[in-house]
Amino acid sequence: MSWLAAALEWQSRAVVARHLRVYLRNWHTAFLPPAVEPVTMLLAFGVGLGGYVASLTWQGRPIEYMNYVAPGLLAYATFMTAIFQSLFAAFIRMRYQRTWEGQLTTQVELTHVVWGEVLWAGLLATMYVVIVAAVLTVLHLTGVLGIRAGLLPTLLPIAFVAGCAFAALGLCFTAIVPTIDHMNLPVFLLVLPMGLLSSTYFPLEHPALVALNLVNPLHHLAQVFRGVLIGGPVAAHLAGVLVLSALMLGILVPLDLRLLRRRVLGD
Amino acid sequence: MWALLDARNLVKHLGGRRVVDGVDLVCESRQIVGLLGPNGAGKTTTLRMLYGFLHPDEGRIHVDGVELGRDLARAKRSIGVCTQDDTFDGDFTVEQNLTIAASYFRPRPADLARRVAELMDRFELTTYARQKPETLSGGYRRRLMIARALVHRPRLLFLDEPTTGLDPQARMSVWDLVDGLRAEGLGIILTTHYMDEAERLSDALTVLARGRVVARGTAKTVLGDLVGEHVVVVDAAVASAVAAWLAARGRGEPASVLGAWHVPLSGDELADFARAFPSLRYEVRGPTLDDLFLKLAL
Numbered sequence: 001m002s003w004l005a006a007a008l009e010w011q012s013r014a015v016v017a018r019h020l021r022v023y024l025r026n027w028h029t030a031f032l033p034p035a036v037e038p039v040t041m042l043l044a045f046g047v048g049l050g051g052y053v054a055s056l057t058w059q060g061r062p063i064e065y066m067n068y069v070a071p072g073l074l075a076y077a078t079f080m081t082a083i084f085q086s087l088f089a090a091f092i093r094m095r096y097q098r099t100w101e102g103q104l105t106t107q108v109e110l111t112h113v114v115w116g117e118v119l120w121a122g123l124l125a126t127m128y129v130v131i132v133a134a135v136l137t138v139l140h141l142t143g144v145l146g147i148r149a150g151l152l153p154t155l156l157p158i159a160f161v162a163g164c165a166f167a168a169l170g171l172c173f174t175a176i177v178p179t180i181d182h183m184n185l186p187v188f189l190l191v192l193p194m195g196l197l198s199s200t201y202f203p204l205e206h207p208a209l210v211a212l213n214l215v216n217p218l219h220h221l222a223q224v225f226r227g228v229l230i231g232g233p234v235a236a237h238l239a240g241v242l243v244l245s246a247l248m249l250g251i252l253v254p255l256d257l258r259l260l261r262r263r264v265l266g267d
Numbered sequence: 268m269w270a271l272l273d274a275r276n277l278v279k280h281l282g283g284r285r286v287v288d289g290v291d292l293v294c295e296s297r298q299i300v301g302l303l304g305p306n307g308a309g310k311t312t313t314l315r316m317l318y319g320f321l322h323p324d325e326g327r328i329h330v331d332g333v334e335l336g337r338d339l340a341r342a343k344r345s346i347g348v349c350t351q352d353d354t355f356d357g358d359f360t361v362e363q364n365l366t367i368a369a370s371y372f373r374p375r376p377a378d379l380a381r382r383v384a385e386l387m388d389r390f391e392l393t394t395y396a397r398q399k400p401e402t403l404s405g406g407y408r409r410r411l412m413i414a415r416a417l418v419h420r421p422r423l424l425f426l427d428e429p430t431t432g433l434d435p436q437a438r439m440s441v442w443d444l445v446d447g448l449r450a451e452g453l454g455i456i457l458t459t460h461y462m463d464e465a466e467r468l469s470d471a472l473t474v475l476a477r478g479r480v481v482a483r484g485t486a487k488t489v490l491g492d493l494v495g496e497h498v499v500v501v502d503a504a505v506a507s508a509v510a511a512w513l514a515a516r517g518r519g520e521p522a523s524v525l526g527a528w529h530v531p532l533s534g535d536e537l538a539d540f541a542r543a544f545p546s547l548r549y550e551v552r553g554p555t556l557d558d559l560f561l562k563l564a565l
Contacts, residue, residue, distance in 0.1 A: 014370050022358045098354045104320060105348035106371035107340045267321050
């Protein structure tokens with residue numbers, strides 16, 4: 001299973017280091033969206049929509065809507081960051097900047113490029129979660145939210161694993177869409193439905209959605225974060241995140257490699 | 268002692284088609300091997316196998332004694348690649364492009380800061396060190412591409428059409444740099460569509476057509492084998508008699524360029540031609556690699 005071992009090889013780390021270097025160079029603008037987005041979302045969904053909902057029942061007990069949404073924001077940030085990084089940013093590097101081709105003329109192989117993209121998207125998603133978590137902590141300390149803010153760091157490894165899995169999914173589309181305009185298809189047909197119908201912003205009660213969400217890692221991620229931050233069962237959803245992430249990585253990374261080998265190398 | 272590059276019996280199928288069919292290629296230190304052929308001859312696929320982009324279906328490639336199929340990373344440590352299209356990293360400056368390229372090699376290039384400064388100086392890039400590559404002219408972009416391919420001190424360099432799109436001055440400047448690299452001991456595989464470039468730079472040529480090697484050797488040998496000793500240039504408008512003369516010798520219609528036929532002939536054939544057409548106006552010249560390409564394309 002050399003494709004799996006490649007994740008730990010120095011070439012994959014060199015690719016991640018390259019992306020990190022570019023990101024940190026623009027840190028002042030790069031850090032802005034994840035810091036502003038949760039505030040906007042909390043205002044829109046928490047204060048705005050929350051004004052009508054106020055509280056809801058979760059795990060058989062009433063909780064304030066703002067406290068319900070806050071963990072969902074963290075899960076949504078993990079998902080959107082990882083998948084958009086692997087869809088748009090990776091596509092631009094592959095197709096327009098030809099960064100991949102330049103890397104492939106060195107000791108870096110396609111397997112490392114793919115793992116580098118997956119690990120970087122996972123890392124970036126985790127970094128975004130850290131920023132969103134910092135905003136949530138401030139809101140907690142000012143009394144706007146009532147969450148177990150001290151447990152926020154425990155969410156980071158889970159966010160990283162899930163972020164990597166979401167990136168592996170995004171790379172499949174990067175490998176097959178002909179132009180960047182065609183990214184609308186996966187975004188509207190998969191990313192937005194998967195993101196919004198996954199108990200991130202509101203509980204799902206329709207039996208069909210409940211059944212569908214059994215195989216949606218984002219739903220399990222949101223529920224794990226919620227269980228940790230506002231108190232509730234965690235084990236089953238944690239198992240869901242880990243099993244689904246492992247399955248996605250085990251199936252999608254080899255598929256990404258196969259599709260990208262054809263697209264990038266013409267093989 | 269082994270050759271820097273030793274490729275034997277390379278075969279590659281793409282899209283169900285055998286695009287490379289039993290190609291052999293050898294390159295020694297201090298040697299430039301020109302890899303030539305018309306479009307679709309299998310040049311790019313061969314090159315991509317040689318620098319490890321594609322795995323051959325059959326055959327073996329050794330780089331500096333290391334088999335590519337067995338230890339790709341080690342073999343690639345000895346290889347520098349300058350691709351036909353610019354593939355520098357647009358997120359970084361000229362100087363950073365060299366350091367980031369070095370980060371993709373292990374062992375890491377020794378004394379990297381000095382190596383980068385040395386390359387920028389040699390390729391006259393120092394003035395542009397803090398600029399983004401896309402702001403450079405075509406000639407300087409090529410310089411950056413070649414400098415980047417050399418940052419880890421490879422022993423074998425692949426130059427895929429290094430001067431395409433450059434003005435004559437920039438082309439000659441790249442030639443000087445390539446010539447200097449050969450003098451320092453590098454083995455170089457060069458592909459080009461410029462025949463003067465191939466003739467001036469290459470120590471040996473390998474000519475591909477339809478995936479096979481059709482000739483190899485010095486430019487003179489290759490031209491003698493494939494084209495002939497002479498080329499007669501005759502106005503196509505008055506060439507019907509020449510067509511009949513060629514047909515009688517089992518030869519088809521020759522290449523036509525701007526209303527003139529370019530007819531390759533051996534020494535004996537030229538003597539026959541002169542006897543057959545004593546009053547015809549024509550020009551006799553030596554064969555060039557352009558004639559070879561025209562012949563292979565027919």
